[in-house]
Amino acid sequence: QVQVVESGGGLVQAGDSLRLSCAASGRTVSQYGMGWFRQAPGKEREFVAAISWTGDTTYYADSLKDRFTISSANGKNMVYLQMNSLKSEDTAVYYCAAKPGGPGRWSDQYEYWGQGTQVTVSS
Numbered sequence: 470q471v472q473v474v475e476s477g478g479g480l481v482q483a484g485d486s487l488r489l490s491c492a493a494s495g496r497t498v499s500q501y502g503m504g505w506f507r508q509a510p511g512k513e514r515e516f517v518a519a520i521s522w523t524g525d526t527t528y529y530a531d532s533l534k535d536r537f538t539i540s541s542a543n544g545k546n547m548v549y550l551q552m553n554s555l556k557s558e559d560t561a562v563y564y565c566a567a568k569p570g571g572p573g574r575w576s577d578q579y580e581y582w583g584q585g586t587q588v589t590v591s592s
Contacts, residue, residue, distance in 0.1 A: 471495035471567045471581040478563060478586030485555050489586060491548040491565030502526070502572030503548040504579060505539060507561035507588075517563070519572035520548060528574055557592040 477489040493503060504519035518539035519528045527539055538551040548565060563586050566579035573579075 471498050471501055473565050473567055473581050473583040475563065475565045475583040475586040478588045480589045480591065481555055483556055483590055483592045485590075486551070486553045487555060487588060489550040489552070489563055489565075489588070491550075491583065493546045493548065493565075493567060498522075498546055498567070501567040501569055501581075503541065504528075504566050504568060504572055504574075505548075505550045506564045506566060506576055506579075507559075508564070508585075509558075509561040512561075514564070514576055516574050516576065518550060519568070519574065521572050526572055528572055552588075555588075555590045557590050560588060560590050562587050 472494045474492045502521050505517040506514050507517050508514040516530050520539045520541050522543045524541050536554050540549045565583045567581040568579045
């Protein structure tokens, strides 16, 4: 089993930057890929980015890849999402999740999810 805990959300202004953190733990965590998803009010959960623990495989949502960067600290079992030039439409609950066998783009492939962290961008 893998436990996932997000942190770093908050209220920021449009144009600001924010870094989210995800702490993963569990005996088999190294066998999982990690991903970030987000869900805005009234909308479906959407893929943001995903990464392998070695960092050699990354995936991004096309619409976010110019502003968001995912990274991993393998020795610390930490995954980060650096978000720059934030916009009001980035307001959402951001979730970190673990997928067996490596990273992917589809939420139904992920087995373990955190509780989410709220990001609110004021315009």
